Amino acid sequence: MNRRLVEQLCRLLGVLALLVALVVHWRAVRAVDAGVPTRRVVRLVEDAGPDSAGRALAAVREALLAGAANAAGAAGAAEPRDGQASRRDTLALPLATVPDAAVRAGLGSVQTSGVPLLWLDGTMARGVAASVTRAAVPGAPLDVRVAASAGTSLTLADAGGVLDSVATPPLVTTWRLRNAAPPLRVRQGRHAISLPVPDSGAARRLLVLAEPGWEGKFVVAALEEAGWVVDGTLRVSPTGRVTIGAPARLDTARYAAVVVTDSMAVDGAALRQFVARGGGLLLGGDALRIPGLAALRPARATELRGAIAGGLLTSSPRSGLEAWELAMASDALVLETDQSDHGHDEPALVARRVGAGRVVAMPYRESWRWRMQGSDDGMAAHRAWWQGAVALAVPAVRRAMPMAPDRYPGDRAPYADLVARVGRPAPATREALGGDAGGDVGRGVGDIPFVLRPWVLLLTALLALLAEWGSRRLRGAR
Structure with a gap:
């Protein structure tokens, strides 16, 4: 290939990289002048392990602590303009299981603190809730009722193993059991609810x-x-x-x-x-x-x-x-x-x-x-x-279950409790995770595509211009 053509391509690449860097910077400045906060989407848990919910909450804590430190450093450098919203990172959590009560409360606290929070539903549990009752008479059977969305199989088990399964459950599934070894477990997808077994017979x-x-x-x-x-x-x-x-x-x-x-x-x-x-x-x-x-x-x-x-x-x-x-x-x-x-x-x-x-x-x-x-x-x-x-x-015997001390459903309906605290799950799309259609004009460093990041563009321009200058000097041209 002709050396002159290579030099022209290098010069063109360097100039183009500089122009793209200027455009990216101009869009960010315009967003700040318009009062649009720059948001950054953080994917905290990429795998679908069984303990993803707990690790998600730990990652949320780390992100919040890091965000607080960055905000404190930025506050010492410059005051925000009037009408400009403060920067809030959007935290996106892929959950493989419905978290326990402590993790749900922690995620709810993050949401109510004003930090944007999205979660991606990998639990395959679309709102399962269950109850176990027994008439307060000697020898009464257990009345197990499970409300769940159709389309996902239900499995009922106790400490001894699986008792029954329903491939296509109706809206409400009912089982009558003579007895069961506690605890009873109702599983839908990757999510399971553990239920205590009421005592048999009447004590009075x-x-x-x-x-x-x-x-x-x-x-x-x-x-x-x-x-x-x-x-x-x-x-x-x-x-x-x-x-x-x-x-x-x-x-x-x-x-x-x-x-x-x-x-x-x-x-x-x-x-x-x-x-x-x-x-x-x-x-x-x-x-x-x-x-x-x-x-x-x-x-x-x-x-x-x-x-x-x-x-x-x-x-x-x-x-x-x-x-x-x-x-x-x-x-x-x-x-x-x-x-x-x-x-x-x-x-x-x-x-x-x-x-x-x-x-x-x-x-x-x-x-x-x-x-x-x-x-x-x-x-x-x-x-x-x-x-x-x-x-x-005689009223039915119910074993007391931990109830949320507030308006939330609690452990009787963990999926519904999660939705009540954090909101409905978001679809795994670019817009839902904070893409351009979701209102983001500027992006944080970690969310701009690699080839469009400022230091990559500047390094590309520098290398291209340096290669073009070196080639011309080697052939004796200015």
Whole structure:
């Protein structure tokens, strides 16, 4: 190649590098004059390791400390102009897992401090939340409910291994488990929620108030067979009582619920206080006609509905029991219905809330006939009916989970908590990470492409002009 042509190319390259450096500098000066802050995008965690969230927070701390030191040095050199925004680096965090509560709180603090923060979602968890409850009755199963977005498989496991998995979960997935080895883990993508397992059974007792007779006897038997420890008081005369177990003063710490089966005289004021403090009350049959419980009952008994002959031996055995027609209270809720011989549904279980407790009522009289005169499974069905009615009166057992001391969702929904604190994840695009379309006019040194950085351009111009000058001197030209 002709030496003169090489010299011309070197001269052209040097001049072009100088022109580009001037343009880059002019754009930065114009941005400062217009009051547009120069932002710098910092990619803190490039890999998708399981501990990326913790290392991300450590990198955030380092970036903030470095930014504070730079800001302090710059403040000593020159004061910012009026109306000019101070420089804030945009911190971009690729997260492979949903961080724990401490890291989420730290990222939220960074966001609220005014430092722009973006995070890239690599968790494959699009808002999973879970709960575990168990009815406060002996032998009750675990009710596991998981709300998650469709498209990502769900896995349920305990300490012993995987229990079940769903490839395409619905909006809400429900499992019923007889028991599980704590803790329960719900996994979606790379994200998992750990849930404590509520204790099995009810630690408190039941108190049964009844008149001596078949109904009180077999209700107590059914509840004891279901696993309850039952205390009872059977009133045999205005002043005489027969006790079962060791009846004590009504207290929610001792008794989970009170069961009243007959139209006997009861202490209405004591029952009202018990329910208001969080106890359960179950009223069966004639107990709906006790005047002292009028303020508590969810329905009023009006007239008696006769039993259907032979109904105890059919697939609808409760049709063979006498029952009261019910006039519902305004705030009562029908929990279960039975179809009557008139072709319409009759309330079978009715409930209302009183204070912190619940009152459940059933209209059936002499339910012992179902147990003693029903079909072969009458005993088990009678026991399950009373067990289920008591479970409705007693609040479900929930293990306390750490809750955020503020308005955030907390550990019950970690992904939602992260979004609430830091915002929605950003798409991994140039604009979302602070490119030109995102409002950045000037760029920090670390974000300008390598070939456009000032020192690279100046070094290129110097080398090109030096090469052109040296070539001309070697061939004897000026």
